[in-house]
Amino acid sequence: MEEKFKLNGPCRGLCAKGCGRQNKQLNTYDYLADIPGNAEATDLVEVQFKNTRKGYYHNSNRLPLEKGDIVAVEATPGHDIGVVTLTGRLVPLQIKKANLKSEQEIKRVYRKAKPVDMEKYEEAKSREHDTMIRSRQIAKELGLQMKIGDVEYxxxxxxxxxxxxxxxxxxxxxxxxVLAETFHVRIEMKQxxxxxxxxxxxxxxxxxxxxxxxxxxxxxxxxxxxAARYQDISLNPQKLAGQCAKLKCCMNYEVDTYVEAGKRLPSKEITLQTQDAEYYFFKADILAxxxxxxxxxxxxxxxVTLTTARVFEIINMNRRGEKPQRLESGEAAEPTKPADLVEQESLTRFDKRRKNKGKRKDNGNPRGSQSSKETQGAERREENAGKDRRNRNRGRDNKEYKGEQGGNRENRPGKDKRKRDRDNRSEKAVKPAPNTPAEKTE
Structure with a gap:
């Protein structure tokens, strides 16, 4: 018996069978799907149709149904096609949650869907959108104050x-x-x-x-x-309303916790008196x-932010006719902020590293040996300094020779020097040697 119900495979301890093949809304995870004998515990199954419509049926034919199977179920009239979303022990709990008290409301499963059933089903589903558009036009022509939101065949x-x-x-x-004459089907209106x-x-x-x-x-x-007032939420209709234009359902999730925590806070009408001034209620962090x-x-x-214990202490002192010198008792109460995982790391930390990549950090911890990097940096600085000196000398000579850009050629500082050089060269070329015959003639 132990070997018969032993679970093997990579998913031991995880009920992967309960997930099933379904992309429907209102999905229910069947955590009892792998329990031996779960399917035989009851013959009830949960079947889901279009969107959020669900129904519960008897598997009277004892079909081996699993989550995700497409079945044909009893309807009035004819039959309907749906997807099995739950089997076993959880189905009676779902029925109790749906407030289905009468056993007569529960119909039965005919069979698993055949190819012929699926062809009719796809044909009927293809007409839903056109039917909805035409029915809206008919309702508008009849002057009815209603909106047809969806049609399901x-x-x-x-x-x-x-x-x-x-x-x-x-x-x-x-x-x-009018709808029955137009579409030739049986009509059911559901508000x-x-x-x-x-x-x-x-x-x-x-x-x-x-x-x-x-x-x-x-x-x-x-x-x-x-519910918004208990939680100190701003009464802003744009923020409190959901996509249905009604107040958000999630406002009811924590209201009981806030009501219970609010009972431990002092009244907003009570003022705290000290020797210097009177303090009035400003705001409160209910949960903290x-x-x-x-x-x-x-x-x-x-x-001034105080804890509730300190506030009640001051209130009792005021009732006895005593006034403290100040509200804080030694150390001021600082609100404790919850740890936020997003705040622990900067979202731009990767951008900063990319921006500083290749730059030497003086105060940080650069990679590699610090001494070797300092030696390399000193040698590189000496080479750059020598290059800068040579470039400056070369630029100074060129500037003296060519003059400043945009200046007058007659007023350039190097013109006189060049003229003297030309005169000296010409004099050396024209002046005869001291022992020439011409000198003897003179």
Whole structure:
């Protein structure tokens, strides 16, 4: 028996089978998929259709179903095509979470999808977009205050579900007649809210993650502005609203923690009295338990940050008629900042290294031996100094010979010197030797 249920392979300890082959929304990780006997624990399976629509069915035929299988399930009328997303012991928990109390609501699985079923399914799905556009035009012609957000055809193409959004009640009896005559299918109208529409469409939130309503949220709880007040969030509609134009669902995630932590803070109406001045409540860090006080009611003047223990100590002293000399007790309370992984390393550290590459660092730790580099640098400096001296001398001679650029040729400083040189050369050429016959004649 031990050898029969022994898990082998590179994925031991990791339930890779529970991931399955699916790119659907509201994915559920089946961490019990590799447990022996999990599939035989119950005959219930979870089947997902377009977007976030799910259903639960009885596997009465005992088909060997796994996560990712495409099956044909019972529908009214005909059958529908969906993807198995969960099997085993987790399905009853999902049914309990979905509040399905009646066993009559649970239908059964017919079979695994055949090629003929898939052809009808693909044909029906190809008509959904055109049907949605035409149905919007019909609703506008009838003057109905509603928005048709999505259309979903049944797997066999006999029925179409129209998802619409409306602020109030809509009399769409005439609309159903027109749609049935136009598309020749059975019509089902289903009203959804703005959050459900955002979940069906999907998208990326301002946090950088996929929308919660499109990934894991099934039941939506109303969100009020009180959740923002408890967490000291600015009441800015542009920041508090999500893609559905409603308050973000994530505001409810931590509100209980903030409410519990806020009970340990002093009242905002209490002022702290010292021998020098009175301090008024300015702001508070709820989770850290720090309160900041100011000497002005409306401005940030002489801000002092205290712990809640110190604040209650001063309040008790004021009630006894005592006034401390100052608010701080020895050392001022400094707010402790959480460690941020991004702040530990500069984002431009690689650019700085590339910019300084090839430059000698005087105060740093250059690579290689320091003494050898100093010797090489001294020799290089001596060579450069000799070259500079030769270049300066050569440039000075050229400047004296050619004169300054742009100056008058008559006023150049080297002109007189050149003239004297020419006169001396000519005199030497013309002057006769002292022992010539001409000198004797004279």
């Amino acid at each position: 049944q797997g066999d193409g006999n029925k179409a579900i129209f998802y619409y959004i409306a602020d109030g009640r809509v009399d769409f009896r005439q609309l159903i007649k 959804i809210g703005a959050r459900q529409e955002a979940g069906r469409i999907g998208g990326i939130g301002p946090c950088g993650r996929e929308l919660c309503c499109a990934t894991w949220m099934k039941n939506f709880v109303s969100v009020s502005t009180g 338990g720090l309160v900041t006080y100011s000497t002005d009611k409306h401005l940030a003047a002489n801000l």
